[in-house]
Amino acid sequence: MWHYIIPPLIGAVIGYCTNYIAVKMLFRPRNEIKVLGRTLPFTPGAIPKNKPRLAKAIGEVVENTFFGEETISAQFLSGEAEDNAVAQLVRGMDRPIEDLGISVLGSEEKYEKGLDRLSEILSQQLLQSLRSGDTIRAVSDTAIDKLVDQFRGGMLGMFITDSFVESAKEMVEAGIRNEIDAKGPEFLDRMVRSQMDTWSSDSLSEIAFEAGYSDERVERILRKAYRGAVKSAVPALLDRINVSGMIEEKVNDMSNEQLEELVLSVMKRELNLIVNLGALIGLILGCLNLLF
Numbered sequence: 001m002w003h004y005i006i007p008p009l010i011g012a013v014i015g016y017c018t019n020y021i022a023v024k025m026l027f028r029p030r031n032e033i034k035v036l037g038r039t040l041p042f043t044p045g046a047i048p049k050n051k052p053r054l055a056k057a058i059g060e061v062v063e064n065t066f067f068g069e070e071t072i073s074a075q076f077l078s079g080e081a082e083d084n085a086v087a088q089l090v091r092g093m094d095r096p097i098e099d100l101g102i103s104v105l106g107s108e109e110k111y112e113k114g115l116d117r118l119s120e121i122l123s124q125q126l127l128q129s130l131r132s133g134d135t136i137r138a139v140s141d142t143a144i145d146k147l148v149d150q151f152r153g154g155m156l157g158m159f160i161t162d163s164f165v166e167s168a169k170e171m172v173e174a175g176i177r178n179e180i181d182a183k184g185p186e187f188l189d190r191m192v193r194s195q196m197d198t199w200s201s202d203s204l205s206e207i208a209f210e211a212g213y214s215d216e217r218v219e220r221i222l223r224k225a226y227r228g229a230v231k232s233a234v235p236a237l238l239d240r241i242n243v244s245g246m247i248e249e250k251v252n253d254m255s256n257e258q259l260e261e262l263v264l265s266v267m268k269r270e271l272n273l274i275v276n277l278g279a280l281i282g283l284i285l286g287c288l289n290l291l292f
Helices: 002-024 051-066 069-076 079-093 097-105 108-131 133-151 155-159 162-200 204-210 215-241 243-253 256-291
Strands: none
Touching: 002 256, 051 243, 069 079, 069 215, 079 204, 079 215, 097 108, 097 162, 108 162, 133 162, 215 243
């Protein structure tokens, strides 16, 4: 009777102990053991010994699998996330521009500096446009041509020659240019700042309505702007945070005990299954040994 029981039991015990030791050797010993100045083989355990390589692999897998550009963008552009973001943008448009600007920039002082800078930029752009030769020439040509049309049917019409018209246009053009250079900067600064101060008390929704934009059109524009912002911001964000490097650093900073607890918290059942499977295989082999 014992002749049939002992071999399978011995095989099960051997299989269990073998796999148990193999699993433990993944983590133990946690540090290398030296004898006579030489490191014993298989010390430290497989996981502590290869922790830098493991940390790098974990970081790359997590970054490529869970923090890829397409994965993150898809989360921001999912139906619910996008709808919530657009709804918040729409609500933000109902606030006065001044309140919205202070909220975004953090203080009234920063808002005023930003407004001054924006006014300066707009004024310079307008002044540059006015100073362009094409603009001034178009104004002078239009003004002189209208005057010439009024006088051509009268007695003065015989004195109006092409050279006279061209000279008049050049004089008007020079006069307009001098007026713009002398009074343009101050006038445009005052006009632009006054208009921006008026807009500050309005909301973006009111401005859009006055410009003829319907609520549906505004929402479409905001949705398109949000999608564009996500597509341009996500790659830059991922480049800056370096998910792979961050995870690699965190894993390398963990002690061997913490690393063991981390792995066991995820794979304890699977590792126990491997140990028990060793006992089952040993039992089966013991039974087969009775047959041959």
